[in-house]
Amino acid sequence: MKKGGTIFFCQSCGYESAKWSGQCPACRQWNTFAEEPAPKKSRGGPAPARRSGEARSGPVCLAEVASGERERISTGMKELDQVLGGGIVPGSLVLVGGDPGIGKSTLLLQVCRNLSDRLSGVLYISGEESLQQIKLRALRIGEFRESLKLMCETNLADIEEVVLREKPQVAIIDSIQTMYQEEISSAPGSVSQVREATGVLMRLAKEQGITIFIVGHVTKEGTVAGPRVLEHMVDTVLYFEGDRHASYRILRGVKNRFGSTNEIGVFEMQESGLKEVANPSEYMLNGKPEGASGSVVACTMEGTRPMLLEVQALVCRTNFGLPRRTAAGMDFNRVNLLLAVLEKRLNLPFSSYDAYVNIAGGLRLNEPAMDLALVLAMISSYKDIPVSGKTVVFGEVGLSGEVRAVSMARQRVQEAKKLGFTKVLLPQSSMEQVKAVTGIELVGVAAVRDALRIIG
Numbered sequence: 001m002k003k004g005g006t007i008f009f010c011q012s013c014g015y016e017s018a019k020w021s022g023q024c025p026a027c028r029q030w031n032t033f034a035e036e037p038a039p040k041k042s043r044g045g046p047a048p049a050r051r052s053g054e055a056r057s058g059p060v061c062l063a064e065v066a067s068g069e070r071e072r073i074s075t076g077m078k079e080l081d082q083v084l085g086g087g088i089v090p091g092s093l094v095l096v097g098g099d100p101g102i103g104k105s106t107l108l109l110q111v112c113r114n115l116s117d118r119l120s121g122v123l124y125i126s127g128e129e130s131l132q133q134i135k136l137r138a139l140r141i142g143e144f145r146e147s148l149k150l151m152c153e154t155n156l157a158d159i160e161e162v163v164l165r166e167k168p169q170v171a172i173i174d175s176i177q178t179m180y181q182e183e184i185s186s187a188p189g190s191v192s193q194v195r196e197a198t199g200v201l202m203r204l205a206k207e208q209g210i211t212i213f214i215v216g217h218v219t220k221e222g223t224v225a226g227p228r229v230l231e232h233m234v235d236t237v238l239y240f241e242g243d244r245h246a247s248y249r250i251l252r253g254v255k256n257r258f259g260s261t262n263e264i265g266v267f268e269m270q271e272s273g274l275k276e277v278a279n280p281s282e283y284m285l286n287g288k289p290e291g292a293s294g295s296v297v298a299c300t301m302e303g304t305r306p307m308l309l310e311v312q313a314l315v316c317r318t319n320f321g322l323p324r325r326t327a328a329g330m331d332f333n334r335v336n337l338l339l340a341v342l343e344k345r346l347n348l349p350f351s352s353y354d355a356y357v358n359i360a361g362g363l364r365l366n367e368p369a370m371d372l373a374l375v376l377a378m379i380s381s382y383k384d385i386p387v388s389g390k391t392v393v394f395g396e397v398g399l400s401g402e403v404r405a406v407s408m409a410r411q412r413v414q415e416a417k418k419l420g421f422t423k424v425l426l427p428q429s430s431m432e433q434v435k436a437v438t439g440i441e442l443v444g445v446a447a448v449r450d451a452l453r454i455i456g
C-alpha cells in the first residue's frame with residue numbers, strides 16, 4: 001500500500017483491499033467497495049479493563065483472578081434483560097443494529113427512561129435528531145425523570161470530553177454512522193470512521209466502567225458502513241428485526257460475551273412506544289384462519305424459548321413448464337428439497353405444481369424442525385383438506401421421507417399444551433422424551449407417509 005494513499009473498504013463487512021473489485025471476496029456482496037484514505041498504521045486497540053492493583057503485564061494463574069461477577073443492572077424490560085443475559089453489565093459495549101425505522105431509537109429511549117429511575121447518570125447522545133425531535137418521541141413514550149440528559153452531537157472528541165466530565169453510568173450513541181473524528185479525513189459512516197469511533201467508545205467504556213449502547217443502521221446499499229464492521233469489537237451484538245409493515249419486533253442476540261446468544265426478545269410497536277410481548281406464541285397465532293387448507297401450526301425454538309407459529313402453503317397447478325416457487329420466511333432451497341421428497345416418496349406430482357409458502361407474521365426461520373409442518377401444509381393445500389387447528393406439528397424430514405428427532409421436544413409439547421392445543425404430531429423417536437407430559441394427545445410419526453394418514 002502506498003504511503004498516505006487510499007485503500008478500498010467493503011462497506012458491508014469491512015474487508016480491506018488495495019484494489020477495487022466488484023464483489024467483496026469476504027462477504028460476497030456486490031458493489032460495496034469504496035475508496036477511503038488509508039488509516040494510520042500501528043495503533044493498538046484499547047486494552048481490556050483491568051482492576052486497579054492488577055499487574056499490567058505478565059501472565060497470572062486463572063485461579064488468582066477474582067471472578068468479579070458484577071451486579072447486573074436491569075433495564076426495566078424483561079425481554080431486553082433476557083437477551084442481554086440478565087441485565088446490563090457495567091462497562092460493556094452493546095451494539096444495537098437494525099434497519100432504519102425499525103425502532104432502535106425508541107427502544108433505547110425507553111431503556112433510558114427506565115434506567116433514569118434507578119441510576120443517577122444516563123446520557124443520550126443523538127447525532128440524528130434534534131432535541132425537539134427527541135422530546136416529541138419522549139412525549140409519546142411517557143413520563144421521564146429529570147436525571148436523563150440529552151445531547152445532540154456528532155463530533156466524537158466533544159462527546160468524549162462530555163462523557164469524561166459527566167461520568168454517566170449508561171450512555172447511548174445514536175447512531176455510530178453519524179459520528180466522526182476530525183483526524184480522519186473520510187466521511188462519517190465510512191468504514192474507517194465507524195471503526196475508529198467504536199475504538200474510542202470501547203476505551204471509554206472499559207476505562208470508565210460506563211455501559212455504552214451503540215446504534216448501528218443496517219444498510220443494504222452499502223453507502224454507509226454496516227454494523228457488521230464493528231461486530232468483533234463490541235461485547236454484545238443485538239439485532240432488532242421485524243417487518244416494517246407488521247408491528248411486532250424481535251430483538252436477537254448474535255454475540256454476547258456475558259450470556260448466551262440463544263435468547264430473543266419480542267416487542268410490539270404501539271402508539272406509545274414498544275411494548276413487551278410476554279407470550280409470543282399467542283401473538284404469532286393471532287388471526288389464524290379456521291378450517292383453511294394449507295395452514296399448519298408449527299413449533300420452533302428461538303434459543304431456549306418455544307414459539308408456536310403458523311406455516312402457510314398454497315399449491316396450485318402451474319401454467320408454465322417450470323413451476324414457480326416462493327418461500328417467505330424460510331430457506332427457498334429447503335422448500336424445493338421437501339417438494340422433491342414428496343414427489344419421490346409419496347408420488348405426489350409436485351413438479352407440475354406451483355408452491356408458495358409463507359410463515360405468517362413475517363418471521364424468518366431456518367430450523368429443520370419446521371419441515372414436517374411445511375410438508376403437511378403443502379399436502380393439505382394440494383389435497384385441499386384442512387389440518388385441525390388444534391394440532392401442533394414439528395419434526396425434521398429426511399431425504400427418504402423419514403421423520404427425524406428434534407431437540408427440546410418436551411418444551412415444544414409443553415408450549416402447545418399451555419396454549420390449549422389438543423394434539424401434537426411429533427417424530428416417533430422423540431416420543432420417549434415427552435412421555436411424561438400428560439393432558440395432550442401425542443402422535444409419534446416415523447415417516448411422512450404416516451403423517452399423511454393422519455390428515456386424511
Ligand code: TYD
Nearest residue numbers: 100101102103104105106140270271272273
Ligand atoms: P425509530 O426508533 O425512530 O427507528 P430507528 O431509530 O431504528 O430508525 O422508530 C421509528 C418508527 O417507530 C416510526 O416509523 C414511528 C414508529 N413509532 C411508533 O409506532 N410508536 C411510537 O411510540 C414511536 C416513538 C415510534
Ligand code: MG
Nearest residue numbers: 104105128174
Ligand atoms: Mg433512530
